[in-house]
Amino acid sequence: MPSPQGKRSTPESASIESGRLGVWAGLASDPIAEAVQEAICEGRLPAGTRLGEEELCRVFGVSRTLVRQALQRLGFAGLVTLRPNRSAFVASPTLDDTASAYAARRLIEADIIAEATRHCTANDIRTLRQHLKAQADAQARGHRSEALRLLGEFHLIIAEIGGNAILGDFVRQLVPRTTLSLALFERRDLPSCALDEHRLLIDLMAKGDPKAAAQAMRRHLSSDFGRLAVRPEGEPVVNLAAALRPGAAK
Amino acid sequence: MPSPQGKRSTPESASIESGRLGVWAGLASDPIAEAVQEAICEGRLPAGTRLGEEELCRVFGVSRTLVRQALQRLGFAGLVTLRPNRSAFVASPTLDDTASAYAARRLIEADIIAEATRHCTANDIRTLRQHLKAQADAQARGHRSEALRLLGEFHLIIAEIGGNAILGDFVRQLVPRTTLSLALFERRDLPSCALDEHRLLIDLMAKGDPKAAAQAMRRHLSSDFGRLAVRPEGEPVVNLAAALRPGAAK
DNA sequence: AACTGACCAATTGTATACAAGATGCCCAGG
């Protein structure tokens, strides 16, 4: 969801303080859900990994109460599969699931960017360009996980500019899901072309062409999806929850 | 939002066993969340009503653990506002929030019905017509709450036929939200015209015209939203959780 | 009389303890 609950649109449109919007902000205000989400999106927790409550308790140093809460949220967000009376597992979206997620993103984000284009300010454009630079920087310096995060965050900023808080929440739900699919379907490479495509999106927004922006967004997401490849299958499901540590990037 | 977690699409497209899909099925498998959602959607729990944990415990005869779980889910679904260290309250969507919700529904459901039209079977059409009859029946017999439920459920069936499970989940989130707005913005009347509009939707699907169906869906939702009226305000927030009882319809 | 301070009641946040269900192993039987 969805972001937890309220999280209405900000009065000042999309003025991200310092990049700290957080792609993985859907579960904001829940540190452990956020940590798990990050680990999932960065591929440190492969699809199908068992997420035992007791184990997570030890990792995060809290009681099962909080762990269960976090798992529930992650389940709601579609990143974790909760099986009653059974453990929780990192979701293993099929290719069909992934296609659905991308289809949803195409539909929603095309609408969002068109709307955003209609009423974005010069300041918004500046914010986007600035963020794009951050993406390029992270990628150039080889910070894969940060680049991945920023690439997703970019879409959230546009959603924020779009102004529809509900659609924004949906995007917040969808981005991590597609990122999980990316990790699942063996996309170790960073889509460098995404940078160019993001630049194009900004340009079309600045130009004030909603239709073209929407079309470009659809193409952007389609090509992103097109780069996925079916995996040979057989995830070893190697569990090492110690791979959670926030500083376990690389 | 979404529906809890998995709830993947059913193999046999949209074969609702006996109408028991449940509009308010987003929180399926959580009886108390479901009960509260139903009460909210039927207007028995006005917007802004305080939902104290202790009180709900007494009503449902369970411990705070389950009540908290349910509230969390409802918060995630946007029906309840959770204020940290404070109580939970029935959400009070503004007119803007409502507009956003309807805009999201227009966008998503137009796409869904177009897709559903492209690959619906004769059986699907039959199911829809049958369901429409149930709607008419409930309305004719003055069962307001049931009619309301069925009217929303209709959209879920189409979403199921559409085939995109994720978009379907979004609709499942959105329908109760808009229903809450209906209750909030003084729509005691039953939109009888909705029946005709629903019939039109089926006809266009049967005719196999995706574009027309999508357009009709947009118009349907727009007119629904247009019938809303601003309320004089000042909900007394009369709390009587005893108004929860499942059988407290009418 | 108005304002500021701290105390008190109520309610939520978190942890722990207990109950129920599931998985896997082991042993008996075919």
Place this chain on the structure above:
DNA sequence: CCTGGGCATCTTGTATACAATTGGTCAGTT
């Protein structure tokens, strides 16, 4: 050697107990 039932263990589901934070109120002061 393979199969099936039953028990043991582990994991999750639920309830209860304790800690922490909030908001209101009442006293005391200016």
